Amino acid sequence: METPVMVSATLAEIYLEQGYIDMAVTIYTELVRREPGNKAYTGRLSFLKKQCKADEKKGVLKNFKKLWKR
Numbered sequence: 001m002e003t004p005v006m007v008s009a010t011l012a013e014i015y016l017e018q019g020y021i022d023m024a025v026t027i028y029t030e031l032v033r034r035e036p037g038n039k040a041y042t043g044r045l046s047f048l049k050k051q052c053k054a055d056e057k058k059g060v061l062k063n064f065k066k067l068w069k070r
Contacts, residue, residue: 007031009041021052 012027028045035041 007034009044012044016048021048024048025052 007027007030012024016024031041
């Protein structure tokens with residue numbers, strides 16, 4: 001998936017709210033690449049990746065609403 005030219009945590013959260021989890025992960029990955037010391041970005045990316053793995057095992061995204069509320 002291609003990274004948008006303009007990236008921000010706000011944009012990632014908007015994508016997440018709209019159900020575009022892959023785009024949110026892509027944006028957070030780029031944000032972490034740009035600011036590796038930003039603990040908010042690294043923490044959010046880690047959480048999203050773990051949540052995606054857990055949801056993949058279940059076969060659905062049942063916990064979607066919990067993702068963007070944290």
